[in-house]
Amino acid sequence: MELTDQEKTRRENLAKIRDLGIDPFPAALFPVTHLAADILAKVETDEEGKVTNLQEVTLAGRIMSQRIMGKAAFANLQDSSGRIQLYVSRDDIAPGEDKALYNDLFKKYLDLGDFIGVKGFVFKTRTGEISVHVKELTFLGKSLRPLPSPKRDDEGHVYDEFKDPELRYRMRYVDLTVNPQYKEIFRKRSRLITSMRQFLDDLGLMEVETPILQPIHGGAAARPFKTHHNTLDVPMYLRIANELYLKRLIVAGFDGVYEFAKMFRNEGMDRTHNPEFTAVEFYVAYKDYNWMMDTCEQLLEHAVQSVNGTTKVKAGDHEIDFRGPYRRLTMADAIREHTGENIDGADEAELRAIAKRLHVHVDNTMGRGKLVDEIFGEHVEAKLIQPTFITDYPVEMSPLTKKHRSKEGLVERFELIVNGKEIANAYSELNDPIDQRARFEEQVELARRGDDEAMATDEDFLRALEYGMPPTAGIGIGIDRLVMLLTGQKSIQEVLFFPQMKPQPGSTGKNKEV
């Protein structure tokens, strides 16, 4: 690959740094004492505006801009916490006869993006900006490629923003360096998972890990990634769900288990779907879906409060409040409320007629469950903005769910809908192995009718149930979409560090190097 002029210059500067006897990639640790944000937060000034504390600080980061004025200069240093201005004067960092450290290293061979460490004192410039007056400068690492260089003026206008989504996702390291505001999304993601884990631990559940490589894919309706194990010479699948394994652990005698799990689905990719995504699932023995609704409310209220410092979240024109209790509405009541149609007791033909009246697209592979799902998806889901539990689904679309204790044809299942999107899916787990086998057989029948998402029968799971599983409530919560909601992001790519991208072919199109 031909180097650009700027890359050549950086390699030359690298060599010249070595010529000065300075290692451009030093091995020794650098004793950082402060982060940029710490300094800005902790700085104290007297009545004349002089800084009275922080008279010895050591920090490190990337040089993001330089303003050289002969024998003195200003620069911006960016570390993990943010940016702070440095003041560098020749006679401070090179006090003796030899001025090479300033004249050559700092002024000529230092490129934007290089890592340096500085030791100095905090002061306020004439124009009032808190800065670090550098007394010692240490070179810590060379950057051989120029970073994109967005600039921001006083009014907050950004120029030359690095915003091409493809380049941002392909080179997330560049994106987060020059657009550090996006780091907050990932910090929130991390806090969300931490706070959920804390809640589940406090509930007395045990964190577990279950297989990602599975001999048969079960627990959800989706197309899997298929692979092959060489030694065993058998096909294997990347898990589309971990539900059936977690329930085996309930059979095994753990009263409560949870797993933050990557799921893999070999399906379309768009702004709400990535081939791998994260869900937290937890299963608790001797509970039912009513208990799970209470618990789900508490979990989300706790998590959202931890992430955003409030239970309220702005989503477009709406303000969503995650403080419980949430509205609970049966599927049939929700459809009645939003369409005026009554699906209670309707058979397949009647449902098809209702769907037609509501201009919902239907085809012959759709059973009762799918038809209800389509009607709900088309006419109701998007209208549910505040957290709402939709309960009591048709049995046909819930092959792993216990039949409703009193309502014929329905199951004890709920989904939590927020801002028109499904956030959680939960139910009283089906623990009757004979019923479970019959449900699997219905799935096989749906598959025969052409439903390519129908579930496969898992004999080992059935065997586990035959040994006996206590009544259990289970739930799955989609982490990525929850993060999207909490951070106001419209695409899943923005909440994943490394979203799946098409492989990058040779040198066609806009596959530029930065």
Next chain:
RNA sequence: GAGCCCCUAGCUCAGCUGGCUAGAGCACCUCACUUUUAAUGAGGGGGUCCAGGGUUCGAGCCCCUGGGGGCUCACCA
């Protein structure tokens, strides 16, 4: 999968109805400058205009084919 839009310097983008050697700002290089802040002043370098084909005296621009990307819509979470 369907529709619409885009691809020009390291980055962000202009480039008219097809007509000089393809431009700007930032970045980069040289010089000056000890409190600047989109630092400033002077000078300079940098292009496979996504690729291939076609029309034309002449194509960044028009046509065809291909590649890559974005947005909107439909389906899986």
